[in-house]
Amino acid sequence: MTTQVIRRLLQTIPTLIGVSIVLVLIFHLIPGNFVDSNPTISKERAAELKEMYGLTDPVHIKYLKWAKGVATGDLGYSIQHKQPVTTIIDRYVWNSVLIAGVVLIFSWTIAIFVGVFSAVRQHSFYDGLITFLVFAVMSLPSFFIGLLAIKFFAVDNRIFPVGGMITTGANYEGWAHIWDVIEHMFLPVIVLTALNVGGLTRYFRTSMLDVIKQDFIRTARAKGLKERTVIFKHALRNALIPAITLLGFEIPGLFAGAMITEKIFNWPGIGSIFLNAINARDYFLMLGYTFFIAFLTIIGNVIADLLYRVADPRVRMK
Amino acid sequence: MKKKLLILLSAVMAFSLILSACGGGDAAKPADPGTKVETPAEGENAGETPAEGELVTEGTIKATDPSKSPANATARKDTVIVGMPAPSGVFHPQYSEIAYDVYVTETIFASILQVQKDGTYAPSLGNYKVSEDKKTLTFTLEDAKFSDGKPVTAEDVAFTFTLFYDKSYDGPTDAYAYAPIVGAKDYKEGKAQSISGIKVVDPKTLEVTLETPSVLALDVFGVAGILPKHVYGAAYKPGDLSKMKDTFTKPVGAGPYKLEKFVAGQEVVFKANEHYFKGAPKVPNLIYKVTTEETNMQLVQTGDTDGETNISASLDNVEAIKSLEFADLTLNPTNGYGYIGLNHKDERFKDKKVRQALVYGLQRQEIVDGVYQGLADVVNVPQSKVSWAYTDEVNKYDYDLEKAKALLDEAGWKEGADGIREKDGKKFKITFTASTPNAVNEVLIPIAKENYAKLGIEFVPDQMDFNALQDKVKKGDFEMVFLAVGLTPNPQTAQGTLRTGGNQNDYFFSNARVDELFKLANEEFDLDKRKAYYKEIYQIANEEVAHIYLYQRRDTLTANARVKGFDVSPYKRFTFDTPVIEIQ
Numbered sequence: 083m084t085t086q087v088i089r090r091l092l093q094t095i096p097t098l099i100g101v102s103i104v105l106v107l108i109f110h111l112i113p114g115n116f117v118d119s120n121p122t123i124s125k126e127r128a129a130e131l132k133e134m135y136g137l138t139d140p141v142h143i144k145y146l147k148w149a150k151g152v153a154t155g156d157l158g159y160s161i162q163h164k165q166p167v168t169t170i171i172d173r174y175v176w177n178s179v180l181i182a183g184v185v186l187i188f189s190w191t192i193a194i195f196v197g198v199f200s201a202v203r204q205h206s207f208y209d210g211l212i213t214f215l216v217f218a219v220m221s222l223p224s225f226f227i228g229l230l231a232i233k234f235f236a237v238d239n240r241i242f243p244v245g246g247m248i249t250t251g252a253n254y255e256g257w258a259h260i261w262d263v264i265e266h267m268f269l270p271v272i273v274l275t276a277l278n279v280g281g282l283t284r285y286f287r288t289s290m291l292d293v294i295k296q297d298f299i300r301t302a303r304a305k306g307l308k309e310r311t312v313i314f315k316h317a318l319r320n321a322l323i324p325a326i327t328l329l330g331f332e333i334p335g336l337f338a339g340a341m342i343t344e345k346i347f348n349w350p351g352i353g354s355i356f357l358n359a360i361n362a363r364d365y366f367l368m369l370g371y372t373f374f375i376a377f378l379t380i381i382g383n384v385i386a387d388l389l390y391r392v393a394d395p396r397v398r399m400k
Numbered sequence: 401m402k403k404k405l406l407i408l409l410s411a412v413m414a415f416s417l418i419l420s421a422c423g424g425g426d427a428a429k430p431a432d433p434g435t436k437v438e439t440p441a442e443g444e445n446a447g448e449t450p451a452e453g454e455l456v457t458e459g460t461i462k463a464t465d466p467s468k469s470p471a472n473a474t475a476r477k478d479t480v481i482v483g484m485p486a487p488s489g490v491f492h493p494q495y496s497e498i499a500y501d502v503y504v505t506e507t508i509f510a511s512i513l514q515v516q517k518d519g520t521y522a523p524s525l526g527n528y529k530v531s532e533d534k535k536t537l538t539f540t541l542e543d544a545k546f547s548d549g550k551p552v553t554a555e556d557v558a559f560t561f562t563l564f565y566d567k568s569y570d571g572p573t574d575a576y577a578y579a580p581i582v583g584a585k586d587y588k589e590g591k592a593q594s595i596s597g598i599k600v601v602d603p604k605t606l607e608v609t610l611e612t613p614s615v616l617a618l619d620v621f622g623v624a625g626i627l628p629k630h631v632y633g634a635a636y637k638p639g640d641l642s643k644m645k646d647t648f649t650k651p652v653g654a655g656p657y658k659l660e661k662f663v664a665g666q667e668v669v670f671k672a673n674e675h676y677f678k679g680a681p682k683v684p685n686l687i688y689k690v691t692t693e694e695t696n697m698q699l700v701q702t703g704d705t706d707g708e709t710n711i712s713a714s715l716d717n718v719e720a721i722k723s724l725e726f727a728d729l730t731l732n733p734t735n736g737y738g739y740i741g742l743n744h745k746d747e748r749f750k751d752k753k754v755r756q757a758l759v760y761g762l763q764r765q766e767i768v769d770g771v772y773q774g775l776a777d778v779v780n781v782p783q784s785k786v787s788w789a790y791t792d793e794v795n796k797y798d799y800d801l802e803k804a805k806a807l808l809d810e811a812g813w814k815e816g817a818d819g820i821r822e823k824d825g826k827k828f829k830i831t832f833t834a835s836t837p838n839a840v841n842e843v844l845i846p847i848a849k850e851n852y853a854k855l856g857i858e859f860v861p862d863q864m865d866f867n868a869l870q871d872k873v874k875k876g877d878f879e880m881v882f883l884a885v886g887l888t889p890n891p892q893t894a895q896g897t898l899r900t901g902g903n904q905n906d907y908f909f910s911n912a913r914v915d916e917l918f919k920l921a922n923e924e925f926d927l928d929k930r931k932a933y934y935k936e937i938y939q940i941a942n943e944e945v946a947h948i949y950l951y952q953r954r955d956t957l958t959a960n961a962r963v964k965g966f967d968v969s970p971y972k973r974f975t976f977d978t979p980v981i982e983i984q
Contacts, residue, residue, distance in 0.1 A: 118870070164490050236702065245691075
C-alpha cells in the first residue's frame with residue numbers, strides 16, 4: 083500500500099509541471115496588466131514598476147523564477163494587495179472552506195437519503211414528486227432565489243441576518259461568536275444546499291438503481307435479510323463506490339469559493355478576491371490561486387484513486 | 401404519468417427562465433418605456449427649481465421622516481456604521497490604491513493639506529509657502545499628536561516624503577514625475593544617504609527643493625498621510641521596503657480615528673483618536689462594514705448600516721432610498737467623465753472639421769439619458785462642473801445634422817452613389833472599438849450607428865473584453881473608442897491625456913498651445929492665474945475636439961438621518977467628515 087501511495091504521488095509531479103507551464107503560458111498571453119491601469123503614473127514609472135514585478139521578463143524566465151518560488155512554497159507577490167499570494171489565500175480561503183464544507187456534508191447526506199428513497203420506490207408517486215422537486219429546485223436561478231430569501235427572511239421578517247459572517251460591531255467572543263457565525267450561515271447554507279442537492283440526488287438514484295437490480299441483492303433478500311439491511315448495508319455500500327470519484331472532485335470545490343455566497347450573502351470568501359484579481363490583472367495572484375486549485379484537483383484525484391483501493395477489493399486485485 | 405411529469409417540468413423550467421431574466425438586474429439598464437419619469441428638459445432649464453414630481457438629479461434629498469429609522473440603528477448611541485465594498489487591507493497612505501483602502505487610510509492618517517469641496521487644497525495638519533523662484537516649498541506644522549500621543553514633527557514628514565523616492569517603493573504615486581526633488585535620483589540610485597532636497601529646518605518646519613517648479617508636488621506632499629517615524633522607521637531600510645508591508649494592518653497616524661480591528665472582507669473597526677489635533681471626534685466608534693451591491697440597500701433598510709457609499713445612482717435606487725423615508729441621499733457628479741476617443745493619427749480625424757462634424761452629428765443627450773435616465777449630464781470639457789477650474793464658456797455642440805453635413809462637405813467628404821461619403825476614392829467607414837458588457841455601449845452603438853448613417857458614415861462596432869480593448873488602445877490600434885476616465889482635484893493631471901506624449905494620451909492629440917499652457921500652469925501656484933490657463937486649455941480641447949466628451953454621471957452617499965454632518969463633494973469624501981459627524 084505504502085509503495086502504491088508513494089508511486090501515485092510521484093506520478094503527480096509531471097502533471098503538476100505540465101499544468102504550471104500551461105498556466106504561466108496562458109496568463110502570459112492575457113492582454114492588459116495591473117501597472118497600466120494606473121492613470122496617474124508616467125510611462126517611465128510604469129516601466130520601472132513592471133521591471134520590479136518581473137512583468138517584462140520573457141516567458142521562460144518568468145516561469146523559472148515563479149517555479150523556483152513555488153518549489154519553496156512561495157506562490158508569488160500579489161501586486162494589488164502588496165502581500166505574498168499565500169498570505170492572501172490564507173486570509174480568505176478558510177471562510178470559503180467553512181461554508182463549502184458544511185454545504186458538502188448537508189447536500190451529500192440529504193442526497194444519499196433522497197436518492198436511495200426514490201430508487202427503492204422507482205416509478206412510484208414519491209419518486210415522481212421527488213424528481214419534480216429536485217429539478218424544480220435545481221433550475222431555480224440562484225441569485226434570484228438568494229435575494230428572495232434575503233427579502234423574506236432577513237428584511238421583511240428579521241429571522242436571519244442580511245449577510246456577512248459576523249454581526250458588525252458586536253464583538254462576540256467564544257461560544258457567542260460561534261453561534262453568531264452559525265446564524266449568518268443559515269441562509270447561504272440552505273440556498274447552496276438546495277441548489278447542490280438536485281444533481282447529487284439524481285446521481286445516487288441512478289447508481290442505486292443499478293445495484294438494486296443485481297443478483298447479489300436478490301440473494302441477500304432470498305437469505306431472508308431485513309429489507310433495511312439489504313438496502314443500507316449491501317446495496318448502498320456498493321452504490322457509493324462510484325461516488326468516491328465525485329468526492330475527489332469536491333476537494334478543490336471546497337477551496338474555490340462560490341460567487342453567490344460572496345455576492346449575495348456577502349460572505350468574505352476567496353471567490354471574489356480571485357475575480358478581482360482577474361479583472362485587475364493581478365498576475366501572480368491569478369496564477370498562484372489557479373495553480374493552487376489545479377494542485378488540489380490533482381490531489382483530489384489521487385485521494386479518490388487511493389480510496390477506491392480501500393473501498394473496492396476488485397481494484398486492489400489489479 | 402411520465403409524460404405529464406415532463407410537461408410539468410418544462411413548465412417549471414420555463415417559469416424559472418423568466419425569473420432568472422428578472423434576476424439579472426443591471427443598475428445602469430435603460431428605463432423601460434413604461435416608466436413615467438419626468439426628466440428635466442434638455443440643457444437650458446436644468447437650473448430651474450424642479451416642479452413637483454420632477455427628478456432631482458443633484459444635491460441632497462433629505463429624509464422625510466427620520467423617526468422611521470430602524471430600531472437597531474437608533475439603539476447604537478455611540479457607533480456609526482458605514483457600508484462600502486471590501487478594502488483589501490492595504491492601510492498605508494503611500495500604498496493604498498483602491499478607493500476603499502484610501503477611505504481607511506484617510507480616516508487614520510492626517511495630511512498637511514486637505515481637499516475642499518471644489519477641489520482646492522486648504523491647510524490642515526499644516527500649511528505651505530512657495531519661494532520666489534517657485535522651486536522651494538516650505539511646510540509648517542500645527543501642534544498635533546499621533547494617536548499614540550507622540551508629537552508630529554518635521555522629522556516625521558521628512559521620513560514620509562523620503563519613502564516615495566525609495567528604490568523599492570511600488571505604491572501608486574509617481575513621486576518623481578509629480579515632484580522632482582533635488583537629490584531624489586541620487587538617493588534612489590543609492591549614491592546618497594538622504595535626499596538633499598528635503599531639509600528639516602526646525603521641529604515644525606520642513607523645506608523641500610524641487611528641480612523644476614511643479615504644482616503637482618502638492619498632490620504628493622500635501623495629501624500624503626504623515627507616518628510617525630518612531631513607528632514605521634523600524635520597518636524601513638533604504639532600498640528595501642519589504643518589511644513596510646507587514647505594517648499595513650497595524651497603521652498608526654494622526655488622523656481622527658485609530659484602527660481597532662480589521663477583519664478581512666468583513667469590517668474595519670475604528671476608535672476615536674483622543675489626541676486628534678482638531679479635537680476628538682464626536683462619535684466614539686466608527687465601523688466600515690463590507691457590503692456588496694446586491695444587498696447594500698437592504699442593510700441600510702434593516703439598520704445594519706447607518707450609511708452606504710456604493711449604491712449606484714440609478715432611478716430605481718434613488719426611488720427606493722427615498723421610500724425608506726429615514727435616509728438622506730446625496731447625489732454628486734461622479735469624479736470623472738465618459739468620452740469617445742478619436743485616434744488623431746488617423747488621416748480622416750486629422751481634419752478638425754471632420755471631428756467637429758462627428759460631435760454635431762451625434763445625439764449625445766439621447767445617449768446619456770438613455771443610459772442614466774437623467775442622472776447624468778452631457779459634458780463639453782474634460783472637467784467636473786464642481787471643480788474650481790471648470791468653465792462652461794465653450795461650444796455646446798448641440799445636435800445639428802445640417803451643420804455636421806456641411807462640415808463634412810467642406811472637408812471634402814462627398815456623398816457617393818450608395819449614400820456613404822467618400823474622399824479620394826475611400827469610403828467613410830469608422831470602426832468603433834467597444835468593450836462589452838458595458839451599459840453605455842449598449843445605448844451608444846445603436847444611436848451612433850443611426851446618427852452617423854444619416855451623415856453618410858458607416859459606423860461598425862467591434863466589441864471585446866475590457867482588458868483586450870485597453871491593450872488595443874495602448875498600442876494605438878483603434879479608430880474610435882468609448883472609455884471613461886477619473887478626475888483628480890488638481891486639474892493639472894489632465895496633462896496626461898491632453899499634452900503631446902502624455903502618459904494617458906493614447907489618442908495622439910497634440911496642440912502646441914495646450915502643451916505650453918500646461919507647462920505654464922504647472923509652474924504657477926496662484927489659483928486665479930492657473931484658472932485662466934485651464935480655461936484656455938478646456939476651450940481648445942473643446943474647439944479642437946480632442947475627444948468627443950459625453951457625460952458625467954452621479955455617485956451617491958446614503959446616510960441614515962440620525963447621523964448628522966456629512967457634507968461631501970466629488971473631491972471631499974465622507975472620510976473628511978468623520979471627525980465632525982454626530983449621532984442625534
